[in-house]
Structure formats: structure tokens, C-alpha cells
Amino acid sequence: MSRRYDSRTTIFSPEGRLYQVEYALEAISHAGTALGILAKDGIVLAAERKVTSKLLEQDTSAEKLYTINDNMICAVAGMNADANILINYARQNAQRYLLTYNEDIPASSSCADCHGGLRPFGVSFIYAGWDHLRQFQLYQSNPSGNYGGWKATSVGANNASAQSLLKQDYKEDSTLQEACAMAVKVLSKTMDSTKLSSEKIEFATVGKTKDGKIYHHLWSADEIDALLREQGLAKVDDEPEAGDIK
Amino acid sequence: MRGPTIIKAEDDKTRQLNKHTLMAFSGEAGDTVQFAEYVQANVSLYTMRNDTELSPAAVSSFVRGELARSLRSRSPYTVNLLLGGVDPVTQEPSLYWIDYLASLAPVPYAAHGYAQYYCLSLLDKHHNPNISLEEGMKLLERCTDELKRRLPIDYKGVLVKVITKDGVKVMDFDNDRVVRSA
Numbered sequence: 001m002s003r004r005y006d007s008r009t010t011i012f013s014p015e016g017r018l019y020q021v022e023y024a025l026e027a028i029s030h031a032g033t034a035l036g037i038l039a040k041d042g043i044v045l046a047a048e049r050k051v052t053s054k055l056l057e058q059d060t061s062a063e064k065l066y067t068i069n070d071n072m073i074c075a076v077a078g079m080n081a082d083a084n085i086l087i088n089y090a091r092q093n094a095q096r097y098l099l100t101y102n103e104d105i106p107a108s109s110s111c112a113d114c115h116g117g118l119r120p121f122g123v124s125f126i127y128a129g130w131d132h133l134r135q136f137q138l139y140q141s142n143p144s145g146n147y148g149g150w151k152a153t154s155v156g157a158n159n160a161s162a163q164s165l166l167k168q169d170y171k172e173d174s175t176l177q178e179a180c181a182m183a184v185k186v187l188s189k190t191m192d193s194t195k196l197s198s199e200k201i202e203f204a205t206v207g208k209t210k211d212g213k214i215y216h217h218l219w220s221a222d223e224i225d226a227l228l229r230e231q232g233l234a235k236v237d238d239e240p241e242a243g244d245i246k
Numbered sequence: 247m248r249g250p251t252i253i254k255a256e257d258d259k260t261r262q263l264n265k266h267t268l269m270a271f272s273g274e275a276g277d278t279v280q281f282a283e284y285v286q287a288n289v290s291l292y293t294m295r296n297d298t299e300l301s302p303a304a305v306s307s308f309v310r311g312e313l314a315r316s317l318r319s320r321s322p323y324t325v326n327l328l329l330g331g332v333d334p335v336t337q338e339p340s341l342y343w344i345d346y347l348a349s350l351a352p353v354p355y356a357a358h359g360y361a362q363y364y365c366l367s368l369l370d371k372h373h374n375p376n377i378s379l380e381e382g383m384k385l386l387e388r389c390t391d392e393l394k395r396r397l398p399i400d401y402k403g404v405l406v407k408v409i410t411k412d413g414v415k416v417m418d419f420d421n422d423r424v425v426r427s428a
Contacts, residue, residue: 101300102307109296132335133298 024120024143027078028155033190034064034075035154035162036126037183038138042176042207043128045075046183048156048191049200058199062218065204069094071104071130071214073204074111077156078123086121089113106131111139111147120144124155128206130214136206158190165189176207181231188233195235198224255402263289264299267331268407268414269309272358273346274324281316281323285309302331306342306350314348322346326358332411339409364396365389379408383417394425 013019032048047064063080067073068090076083090110097105107129120143127139140155141147152170154162165186171178183203188196198221206216219227228234247255260270261282269285271278288308293299300308306329316323327344343349343356355369372385386406393401403421407414 100308100311101304103301103304106296106298 018144021120021144024078024122027122028124028142029157029159031077031079031156032064033154033156033158033162033187034077034124034126035152035166035183035186036075036128036138036140036150037152037166037170037174037179038128038136038150039174039176039179041136042179042205043136043138044176044179044183045073045126045128045204045206046187047075047077047202048187049202051200062202062204065202065218067216067218068110068127068129069098069104071206071216072107072110073128073206073216073218075126075128075155075202075204076123077126079121082121083123083125086123086125104131106133107137107139108134108149111141126153126155128204128216130206130208154186154190162186162190176205180205180227184227184231184233193235196228196233197235198222198228203227252400256405258405260405260407261286262414263305263331264293265413266299266334266409266411267302267305267329268409269305270328270330271325273326277323278325281312281325282327285312288312299334301333301335302329302340302342303333303352305329305331306344306352310344310348310350313344313346317346317348328356328358330409332409337411360399361389361393361397364392368392379410386419390421391423391425395427 011018032050034045034047036043036045045065049064064076065073066076066083066087068087072094074087074090076087090113093113094105094110097109107127108131110129111125111127122143124140124142127141128137129139130136138150138153139147140150140153142155151172152166154166166182169182169186174182180203184196184201187201191200193200201224203219203224204217205219206214209215225234259272259278260268262268263286267289269282271282285305285308289300289305309327309329313323313325324346326346327342329342329344330340332339341353341356343351343353343358345358354375355366355373357365357369368388369385372388377385383406386404390404404419406417406419408417
């Protein structure tokens with residue numbers, strides 16, 4: 001392992017690489033998977049919640065999905081402590097824009113600033129937002145400061161296999177409902193257990209109401225379970241899971 | 247003609263902020279141009295950074311914010327503004343009235359300065375929400391005619407600029423037309 005060129009982000013290695021940034025990217029690829037899918041009438045974000053211990057108090061609120069403002073939400077993969085700093089920054093930035101221009105911040109400007117720090121922030125974000133310039137938009141950012149727009153994307157553990165599943169299954173002009181079904185399907189294949197439950201995943205959607213208002217919605221446990229049952233991916237209590245000792 | 251009270255008769259008291267937003271100003275000499283060009287620079291910085299243009303509504307809020315900040319400083323700008331533009335997305339035209347106390351109002355027609363006492367009544371009587379550009383120019387002519395008849399100071403004509411979805415252009419306007427008193 002290199003010990004010469006990785007102590008500071010300001011130093012390039014002789015091959016022209018920044019190890020600190022690469023380590024940050026590596027840290028993210030061990031985090032729980034998060035994915036986003038753009039549909040014609042909205043966006044869905046889904047994330048895997050890593051259950052660390054049965055004794056740990058299960059926080060009912062979302063720990064991987066956050067709202068940034070009235071028409072933007074994001075999913076996090078990576079270090080939660082770092083994410084909190086950047087989400088706080090993004091929320092303040094959005095409010096500052098609203099104060100200055102009296103309109104909501106465009107989605108692309110909102111995710112442009114989520115990087116930096118003395119050591120790189122060990123988080124990738126998937127943003128789902130809407131603005132009047134480009135309607136529904138899905139972005140992904142990473143510690144290097146790059147960000148880009150996607151139709152469907154994923155970050156975290158197994159993101160390569162999630163990405164290829166998304167590529168296989170993605171249909172142009174799919175509805176938000178179809179996108180939700182696709183999201184749980186992909187998540188069920190990339191996660192360790194095939195049977196999912198609302199304890200292990202988080203779900204959020206951005207969409208438009210009938211009267212044209214933009215809404216975002218963090219799904220409750222009941223709503224997630226209902227979707228899982230609909231897709232035949234729900235865990236049935238009396239059915240032993242693979243590896244369970246009888 | 248020049249004199250101790252007249253430096254320039256055909257001074258352009260407008261600045262174009264982006265492709266389809268124009269700001270006209272009056273007030274303290276020096277302050278006006280300084281403030282207008284400060285706004286102009288900031289709006290074009292936004293255009294450069296974001297590859298999109300601010301809507302007239304967003305520009306007006308920004309300008310109001312800057313004036314409000316200035317008002318609470320040791321030396322505030324004494325500038326009155328009219329801001330007109332066409333929204334690049336909705337293509338809706340809009341006009342904003344802003345004064346040096348940082349009041350902002352979206353209005354169908356507006357005037358600042360001494361001329362407003364002669365013009366606003368005419369505008370009130372003859373303006374309607376569906377007025378065309380051609381009718382608007384006729385109404386403007388009514389206003390300038392009234393100024394020629396009644397303004398106690400020497401009237402030097404107007405510079406007319408029109409903002410459409412295609413941008414800002416200077417209109418031909420006959421300032422030398424003789425107006426009979428009623």
C-alpha cells in the first residue's frame with residue numbers, strides 16, 4: 001500500500017492520481033446501495049438500510065433519504081457524518097437562493113456545490129429534483145466534485161450490478177409506478193437477502209399532483225410493505241430465510 | 247443645447263441585464279449608473295455560471311434585495327427603477343416598479359419622477375390587460391404629447407426601447423412632432 005502520496009489531497013501521485021479521492025470513492029462502494037430512476041411523471045429514490053444489530057433502536061425516520069427543499073430530495077451513500085454536513089449546506093444554499101431570487105433553486109445548481117472539504121467528503125448523493133427549466137431531473141455527485149445527470153443510476157455496494165440491471169430494464173417513457181416496481185426489483189437483486197422488508201429499505205418519490213403542484217414523499221413502512229407485497233418480494237414471517245437455523 | 251442644468255439631452259437611462267430583461271433608472275446622478283451596472287454585472291455573472299438566464303421575476307427580487315441592503319447601509323443608493331422583461335420559459339412579459347426604498351410591485355404600467363403626475367391618469371384610462379404593442383406605442387405617444395403640453399421644464403423627448411421574446415430593440419420614435427394645446 002502506498003504511504004507516500006496519499007496523506008494529502010493536494011498531492012498528485014507520480015501517475016497523476018489523487019489517492020485521497022480514490023479512497024473516499026472506495027469507502028462509498030462499501031455503503032448500502034442507493035438508486036434513483038427517472039420516469040416521465042416523476043422520480044423514485046430507493047436505498048438499502050444496513051441493519052447493524054438487532055439491539056439497535058430502529059429509527060423510524062429516514063437515515064438515507066433527505067429533503068433539500070420543496071422540490072428536491074436526495075439519497076446518500078457513504079459516511080453519514082459527512083453527509084449531514086453537506087445536506088445542511090445544500091439546504092442553506094437552497095434557502096439563500098430562495099431569499100435572493102424569490103424562486104426555488106434550479107436542481108442542477110443545487111447539486112453543483114456538494115463536495116470539497118480538507119479531506120474529501122466520503123459521500124455520494126443521488127438527487128431527485130424538479131425545476132421549470134428542465135422539469136424532472138436526476139443527478140449523481142461524488143467526492144471528486146464531478147456530477148452529472150442520469151436517467152437511472154446507483155451508488156454504494158454492488159452499484160456495478162445495480163447499474164447493469166438498470167441498463168437492462170430501463171424503459172423510456174415509463175411511469176412513476178413502473179419505476180417504483182423496477183427500483184424494488186433491482187434492490188432485491190443487489191441486496192444480500194432476496195426477501196425485503198420495510199426495515200431494510202427506504203423509499204421516496206418526487207412527482208406532480210393533478211393540479212400541477214410538485215410534491216415529494218418519503219414512504220412510510222406500510223407503503224413500502226404494500227409495494228413489496230405487490231411485487232412479490234415481501235418477506236413472509238413463517239418462511240425461513242436461507243441460512244436460518246431451525 | 248447645454249447649460250448649467252443640462253449636461254446631456256439624449257442620455258440612455260437604461261441597461262440591458264440579459265437577453266430579454268431591461269432596466270430603466272432615474273435618481274441621483276452617479277448612483278443610478280453605478281447601481282444599474284452593478285446589477286448588470288451580477289446578472290451576467292449568473293448567466294455565465296449557470297448557462298441559463300434569470301427570469302424577470304428573479305431579477306426583480308435580486309434587485310429589490312440589493313436595494314434593501316443598500317438602504318440600510320451608511321450611504322444608500324437613491325435610485326428608482328423600472329424593470330421589464332419576457333420570461334424565457336413561459337414567454338410571459340412582465341413589468342416591475344421598484345423605488346429607492348426597495349418597494350417592489352409587479353404592475354401593468356408604471357412611471358417614475360415628475361412625469362408620472364401627468365402620465366399615470368392617461369395610462370389608467372387607456373390601458374387594458376390585452377393591449378397590443380402597437381396600441382401601447384399609441385398610448386405612449388399620448389403620454390409624451392401630454393408632457394409636451396404641460397411639463398413646466400424643458401421637455402427633451404424620450405428614448406423608446408421594446409422588449410420582446412426575441413430581445414431588446416430601440417424603437418423609432420418621433421420626438422419632434424408638434425403638439426397643439428387643447
